[in-house]
Amino acid sequence: MPRLIFVESDGTRTEVDVPAGKSVMEAARDGNVSGIVADCGGALACATCHCYFTDDQAASLPAKSDTEEDMLEFANAEVRPGSRLSCQITVRDDMDGWEIEVPDSQ
Ligand code: FES
Structure with a gap:
């Protein structure tokens, strides 16, 4: 089972073992990562x-949908080239060990 490591802006690191097929947002929620709020429950x-x-991680992810692009404009924190909405990212086995940075605000 892949293990994701969420790194929050205060340096808190949370490791979450998550079955492939779940979303990265669900992994964060299961791990009680406080910096991922997920108000809409994954409805984009x-x-x-x-x-x-x-950059390397982002290059291996499926392209953003137009709706994800649009929704990112409402993100509270700075949007960077590697910004994604984690409810739209499906966990894969080869993501094991990925460190994922959580913005300082949502
Ligand atoms: S949980 Fe609301 S857009 Fe991802």
């Missing part, structure tokens, strides 16, 4: 599951 309607992926 809130942008409070925003997180930052590295």
